[in-house]
Amino acid sequence: MEVQKTTLYNYHKNLGAKFVPFAGYEMPIQYKEGIVKEHISTRSYAGFFDVSHMGQFFLEGDDTLINALEKIIPADLKSLKLNHSKYSFLLNENGGIIDDLIITKTLKGFCIILNAACKNNDVKEISKFLSKDHKYFMNSDLSLIALQGPKSVEILEKLTPGVSNLKFMTGANFNFEGKNLYITRSGYTGEDGFEISIPNQKVEKLIQFLIDNKVNPVGLGARDTLRLEAGLCLYGHDLNQEINPIEANLKWAIAKRRREEGGFNGWEKIKELLTSGSNKKRVGILPEGRVIARENTKIFSEQGEEIGVITSGTFGPSVKAPVAMGYVNSNFSKIGTKIQLEVRGKKHEAKVSELPFFKKSYVK
Amino acid sequence: MVVNMSEKKFSKKHEWVSLDGDTATVGITKHATEMLGDIVFVEVPEAGKIVEKDGQAAVVESTKAASDVYSPISGEIIEGNKSIVDDPGNVNSDPEGASWFFKIKLKNKSELDSLMSITEYEKFVAENPS
Structure with a gap:
């Protein structure tokens, strides 16, 4: 291409x-x-x-459009007010995240902002649930x-x-x-x-x-x-088709009504995890010292057992220290848990941290 | 070949070497720092470490990525520059002066012959833009 x-x-x-x-x-x-x-x-x-590389995807239709979209998006689209937006996902049948997105209610339907790398496939996945009464186009x-x-x-x-x-x-x-x-x-x-x-x-x-x-x-x-x-996920790194919203610690982005009623891709899996908890969980990670733990860095417990992997890591210019996030065995996901990161063959001390690393200032 | 003390030699991997007796000082070039962007982490070798020509000797990380720094010459490390470990941003501000990476005791002076002069290096950079 x-x-x-x-x-x-x-x-x-x-x-x-x-x-x-x-x-x-x-x-x-x-x-x-x-x-x-x-x-x-x-x-x-x-x-x-x-x-502008991101997809600006518009959908138009009657109330059946809401029902169609709710089969693949676990947001409460029925009660989404005009000009209000929600952070949500497209989910596959196993509850894995096909893409993360922002969906906004428009006069004629919805606008969805999609990740550039996923947008063409997203349209394919969404259109599986649409009928001829629904109009859609990437603008x-x-x-x-x-x-x-x-x-x-x-x-x-x-x-x-x-x-x-x-x-x-x-x-x-x-x-x-x-x-x-x-x-x-x-x-x-x-x-x-x-x-x-x-x-x-x-x-x-x-x-x-x-x-x-x-x-x-x-x-x-x-x-x-x-x-x-800011503790926000990057699709393709912190999120992918093998990871579900419970593991990603994004339970909050599944609307309460949807959690109870279900009726969306992967709900059975998600319902089960909502009760039992997931085996792994996305956490914030603060390395001690200056060493930067980048994507794919292996995470170990203090006892030396391999417990997870970093999915994003860099130096945080405002935090003035290295910051990272990754997935760990849920037994080690408590804030403050001491862990070790293997960088260039050497183990470095780190701990599980709260997210965000930098406090937000949104106008609510 | 006689090497002028003050004259720097350059490698294709964007390291510079300056010689003082049988001790060489090694750093990364200004061009390298411009390619890397903001440097936020540096790891330098410990004294006593033996490095081979073109072997990995130090690490430099920018906000974008981690890169290895190779030693353009073989020998024994005398000293790593702790000041750039404590303040990695200094590498951006003075890469070819105070922000050297390590000093090394040369094993084989003739290895310097394979390195480039400043004119040759500038030509190399112009012909191989990143």
Whole structure:
């Protein structure tokens, strides 16, 4: 498959971006300032991220659409109010996570933001449950820009007055030079911020506005350090088809009504695990000292028994220490449990930690 | 071949070597730090360790990834630079000066002949962009 580019590709180039192939796209991993500065300026001021590679998938239909989607998504879509969003998943028959997503109730149905690497397969999986009365399409005429950080609201309010009234995980339509923007208060950094769905032909103008307001571009590198400090999962690393939401410690993302009533892929497995507990569990991990435990690092108990594996690990620029998450045998998942990480053949002390590593500041 | 004390030699793996008698100082080049990005972790070898030419001798990690640092020459480690272990960001600010990685007692001076001069290294970097 040919490598794809987002509408902003040349713009990124002019901003000094270094590109990497990611999910079939050429995406900026960092700009001139580098990952640490991009990370810090997002937390102290604001940063913008081009996330137009992600799927903006729209579904339209009557109430039967809700029933269809609830067969593969364990969120309470029946009671999801207009312009409200939920974090959820597509589940396979064993309860494994096909993708994690944000679903928003729209006037005609739903909008789902899908991971770039999964989006084509996701459509296949979702469409298995749809009928001819349901309309669906991936909208590639839209770009998606995340604006994250404490100054985001003040800055965006100047462009689209009223965004400051949005609460976390809600959205609304705004007018920008005669074009419709759909803006939600959400993100993937642990900071207050917005995701702006905007027609491709207007996206450069939006970016120019942000740059004029001293908002720096942020690449995938800092996106990863920010989300990991915020304790958020990255699909393909912390989540995959072999892992279910109970193991992933994401039970909260399965609606209470759905947990009780079931009627979705993998419910039997999940119901069983809700009572018995899972054998393994996703936990936060803080290595002692400076050593960085990256993905696939083996985890051992103090007694030397292999008990799990790291799925994400990096240096947290705001925590000012290495941070990681991974899966351990549930007997070792209690916060504070001492564990050992094998890095380059040597065992290093670490402990199971609370998530997030960096405290969030969402506007609720 | 006579090696000028002040003259640095460079490897294809982006290490530099400068010689003082039979002691060499080894570090990574500015170009290497630019490719790596923000350096957040460094591991240097202990004194007494024997390293082979092109053998793994140290580790450098950026926010992106971990990389091995190879010794461009064989010998015995005299000292690892503890100051970059305590403050890895210093490697970004002064890679070819104060932020050297290790000092090594040379086993075979002729190994230096296979390394590049600054002009050759600059040409190599230009022809092999990352």
